[in-house]
Amino acid sequence: MVNCCGLVTVKNEPAARHRIAHLTSECKGKEGKHSTLQYENKEERPLEAIFVFPLEGDAALCHFSAKIGETEVVAELQEKQKAREQYDDALSSGQQAFLLEESSESSDVFRLSVGSLPPGQNASVTLAYVTELAVQADDALRFCLPAVLNPRYAPQDSGNVPQVTSAPGGSVPYTLSFSVQVSSPCPISKVESNCPLEPLKYINPDQTQATVSLSPGHKFDRDVELLVYYSGAHQPTAIVEAGQASAKPDTLMADPVAMLSLYPEFPAEVTSSLATSGEFLFLMDRSGSMGCNMHNGAGAQKRIESARDTLLLLLKSLPLGCFFNIYGFGSRHESFFPVEYNQEMMEKALEKVKGMRADLGGTEILRPLRDIYSQPCLPGHPRQATSRSDAFKVKLFIFTDGEVWNTKEVLDLVKKNVHTHRCFSFGIGEGASSALIKGMAKEGSGHAQFITGTDRMQPKVMQSLRFALQPAVKDISVKWNVPKGVAVTLLSPPLNVLFQGQRALLYAQLTGQ
DSSP, X not given: OOEEOEXXXXXXOBOXXXXXXXXXXXXXXXXXXXXXXXXXXXXXXXXXXXXXXXOOTTOEEEEEEEXXXXXXXXXXXXXXXXXXXXXXXXXXXXXXXXXXXXXXXXXXXXXXXXXXXXXXOEEEEEEEEEEEOEEOTTSOEEEEEOOBOOOOBOOXXXXXXXXXXXXETTSSOOOEEEEEEEEOSSOEEEEEESSOBOOXXXXXXXXXXXXXXXXXXXOOSSOEEEEEEESSTTOOEEEEEOOOXXXXXXXXXXXXXXXXXEOOOOOHHHHTOOOOSSEEEEEEEOSGGGGSBSSSSTTOOBHHHHHHHHHHHHHTTOOTTOEEEEEXXXXXXEEOOOEEOOHHHHXXXXXXXXXXXXXXXXXXXXXXXXXXXXXXXXXXXXXXXXXXXXTTSEEEEEEEOOOBSOHHHHHHHHHHTTTTEXXXXXXXXXXXXXXXXXXXXHHTTSEEEEEOSSTTHHHHHHHHHHHHHSOXXXXXXXXXXXXXXXXXEEOSOOOOOBOTTOOEEEEEEEEEO
């Protein structure tokens, strides 16, 4: 079942939504989003409602406020238990209150409790966040506004699992007003979407700023995906943002901050040394949810069909002489067998994959991962990478709709085994957990892709395979050449891995004169 995120009562009944208005500003490599959602309680009694909203797993929420009638509440960051106690105390005393919580297991879901919404009263919820935009295989930057929050499966031994409720798809008349302002150091070529758009309007003569909007009357029943194309892609850029004049001196908000966008190019002798041997493991989600449609649009594939197509393309492209194995998982898991890749074995594997169905129960991904990581090395194929190359690591490809709650456990396991396995993940269908899909690739020193339709599948698949075959660059350091008296403090986590042509973003605080 696929649910649409939004405002529901504590009894999981949809709260009426009149209109959703979104305003988005975007720049190359980074996107800032401001959203206002408006609701009305049409019941004859006060309503306690829960607002459920999916976010990109690596997004940073920088503002949240809510307004009921003439009363506006701006969010304040507090320790979780203390915040819950204050919320309960406010409701007990008859006051209006709001409680915003991020899931402790998955960073791409948060839940806002709206306490005591009076009968006939309007509620307006406003949030703002920033997130990096992923570079696609065709050089576009991808922005996704999620409408879908898929139910997440929890294994029976998971203990206390947070409950996220959602308004069932189709039960609420969703409408969406959505406009985007794009700004970039490079000219903007075009903007494409899976939804109807108004014509792109340029703001300035050099076409580095533009606006685009969804066509009127859009029904918010599927994710809105935008692909922004630029002239001069793969060019390194640096953007410096001035500090706030009102901020306290010698603080992060008062100092300038730089964003450096890198597209590394390596010598030919490095990029030509592609791996032609080693192990390739493919882990296919065959849980019941993979039998759902990719999206709510007409002619949508089943998720399992899309995952099969993706895996078939990869299998046809492997280098001769490598070894491979295929796993399917749900509540239980099963595997093909590790074999050497040749024409005969490829044809047998293709037939097996074509027969895969979404028939293995719940999405229990931890068990097959533990099994994979515990397998002994193949004779003559050590898995421990040397200090200079990742060539001996296993290339692990994972295909899933991401409907799991124990995301943190999965990511911890992937990180623990990064010295022997590199992870390349594919999120299948709308609503796939960005925290899981991106997190597995990040912790596994690999690359993440999202497959939401049949178009653009092939370049995405071939990009991931190309990254898996080329040696990854490690032990990365960055030298900043700045004027005397200026100091640079790196704000980004250390770069773990770089691939040829894959963008890397660095953030730094500039201090001094």
